[in-house]
Amino acid sequence: MHQIIEFIRQTFNTQDFIPLHEPRFIGNEKKYLNDCIDTTYVSSVGKYVDEFESQIAHYIGSKYAVATVNGTSALHIALKLANVSQGDEVITQPLTFIATCNAISYCQASPVFVDVDIDTLGMSPHALEQFLEKHCQRINNQCHNRTTGKIIKACVPMHTFGHPCRIEEIKTICDDWYITVIEDAAESLGSYYKGRHTGTFGKLGTLSFNGNKIITSGGGGAIVTDDEALAKKAKHLTTTAKIPHPYEYVHDETGYNYRLPNINAALLVAQLENLENFLRSKRELARIYSSYFANTEIQFIKEPQSSSSNYWLQAVMLKDEKQRNEFLEYTNKNGVMTRPIWRLMNKLEMYKNCQCSDLKNSKYLEERVVNIPSSVRI
Template identity: 55%
Template structure:
């Protein structure tokens, strides 16, 4: 274990993130395209709510960017993931396998379905769900059943598995899909952080049955607030659209609804912002990858710390850059020094199984997830930091 010179590490990061001094955010949106024009069109025409040409256009353009047949845009990523789980067949009282190391939206979406998160460990290679560890765990606790595998300890059905691509780095999806196929588990991809990332040359979000993504203000592209479902199944997409638009039957004037559903529609004005942002996605990804290369080179010779690089076979969007400290005892010292210097950094999320509402949920041993939580720090990652003129 090497000792980290925290002061020196802070100065190295500051040279890249804030060469002119001043405070620097962890991740800021970048508006440098057609955003003003598209939003003004909504205001000028009055099409600002949940119907309008930009909603249809954003769904079409997003599907193409994510390599799927269909995208259905909604109010936020949590709503997208909740609907994706329902469409995958998750029912009240089921268990859903998901990493303990994730943002709280992942288990929240599971809980909103009346299901129970079942927490699994992560991989040092990807920071995401570990397929080998999951396979070994299922061999220990799962048993086949007519309507899907069951947890022999709790007796509950294992209804789905939800990988999350941590900070934009792809989970080993080929490995995970093999495990899921063996156990007949639908895969619902949480791609909230990974728009623009590739694995084996293919985008993420559409590898499983259905996926969900987010366009929150801190994501690589933003609609202010928003999310989307991604799928290659036209029937699922049609059902998603129906469920997220209050289950209203099409009619010129009548309000007829055929089931209890959700008002999760994305407004046209948000979709307009998304259309403009999506046009800049390749530029943002190039900038963020350039920033990652600069960090990697600058930090390469520092003892006690390493820059986390994309997994083999991946082209990550590096949504949030991350460093791993050798000594977890130095994490808070590093966070204090960088934030005191005006460089916004943050630790990884508290493991979901340690939050009060999820402490009683089933879990496997989590040695890797706990080590990542204790040692990982995110550093400034705004795309502007990697663009020409900032390099």
Template identity: 55%
Template sequence: MNEKIIAFIRQLYQTNASIPLHAPYFSGKERQYLSDTLDSTFVSSVGKYVDQFEQQIQTFTGCTKAVATVNGTAALHSALYMAGVKAGDLVITQPLTFVATCNALYHMGAEPVFVDVSLDTLSLCPQALLQFLQQQAATDAAGCFLKSTGQRIKAVMPMHTFGHPAALDELLQICQQWQLILVEDAAESLGSFYKGRHTGTIGQFAALSFNGNKIITTGGGGMLLCANAADGAHAKHLTTTAKVAHRWEFYHDEPGFNYRLPNLNAALGCAQMESLPYFLQQKRKVAMHYKAFFAATDYQFIDEPAQCSANFWLNAVLCPDQQRRDALLQSTNDAGVMTRPVWQLMHHLPAFKQALRGDLRCAEDIASRLVNLPSSVTEAL
């Protein structure tokens, strides 16, 4: 079976060379905009492309305000800060995520609480979340707290895994009932829609990433999405060192962050955004080819959840068992076809192994069987 999978992927990408997991694709005005930035000498955090990139993201996602940051982790940190998360607070998230989700919490002095994921979405499971809250949390006039320690539970942060939207309606309803703020880790889901609304626009705050392996890239970069205009204005102020505008004085009216995206990176992002509809179209074609191929096998292709449109950032398949997962990883990588397992679950990592957690049996099962497959945009289709 592994040889058939390798042959199929090579046919899909029409190459005998090494096939990466996800490579950036530059087919538009990237060089033109970068050259324009160099000619202008405005290569740092002041320049027309930063504002233009923010506007493009706002228009595409439909968010109220987008604030460009140096990377996705900075956007996550800013989102959590704006949500009022402080040292000692708890934030409920999922163990099946990239480490940046938890790193942002760690460096704020906050702690993650791990709740299981759903096989339907690979994201935070509403039923598991509600069960955890009913068993271990309570509310008072100040909000939600953990009954055993009195620690404040400030937010819930699902991650839209591989671009597949989480069950946002259910999660938002639970957050409202339990006085929690919904912060979406939408790092991987630019171009994904939940019931017609773009991911990152349902929660109060969200974060996007434009790392080199994302559906569009700025080299390094991120974006904070805000549902409220006043929050968006404050976030932009904070991420620009909280400097009060003046012709020559340097005055900062509160502690801020030096998180503003450089104009050079934003120029790349502006060009990439012009190609995003094409990228989404081509990546859906790749995904549908995988879906058709695996339909006649005992491997389960991870498809988009019902009533959702995923960007299919990374295609994934669930192997029948861990032994066959390991064999697939070995044979594909030996053949120059890059595949990867899902990330190590967060509670398995040294920094977070002591974190409070619920029953994580679904996350454990997925992690033992999932393989990510090459998912780059290709003109071969």
């Protein structure tokens, strides 16, 4: 363990505390923030919001992007755009951040959990297809869950730590079952599956720019889609459903105050200018880690086949839960921040009664996976 600590310190060239992931502001952030302050456009109206939406859509290869205050709000609205409502069900994976399931709950719908693949850490197409064949039937172009009697409206796979799941196969299966795919690409900006950016395979995709993401504005998120009508609806719902007018306040449905402020968008425009540098640093760090851990009993988690990962959070796999706990305790006590993968969603109190497939891979990973320092190295 001591050797690992010293290696990580050497890699980051510091004897100080090493966080899991910290942002880097090395470009035009202050310049663009000052511009916002000087013009007084610091709220949800301003040139940087429009500029960021245009730039992020172009970067990932989507026709439209709608900026939001965070990734959770983006996912909430995306689910509403997929007509997920009270009493519906949404298939997702148990190995994910809580926001995925919370957004489903905001729609008064219920998550259904299917297993992940060991190599991608993301939803398994095989597990998804097995679940649908066993529990569901197609009635009037809808997917009916025979076990619960409810309609499965959407499927939300997540690209864990920036490693793309087998999203193309998942989309094919869901299309066959009349299920709308919404990609939770919160962690995978700069990641590609078969040469195509994550978040662009589903009808809708969502991104996050939280403080620990590869680019950040402290918060922030985005909905991406190729559907013009959905993009317009997303912008309407995220701006309190206000009908455009020079001075009247008229709202035509229940909306949400989810629009990204201009001052945050200014940060993101500046961060985007350095994204390629950040990605190069991430992949170089992954190469260094991979080379080091190849000579140990600890497995470094590499990008899956047919993928190019942003390596947002670097991760290792320990041999069992006991070794994982020892690793976590030793590193954190010695000033190197590490953390376990998330507690499985079906183990949390509010989701413990949700329907699940066999989750053997998810349980295996939960007991063994640890994130290690992943910040961009300057």
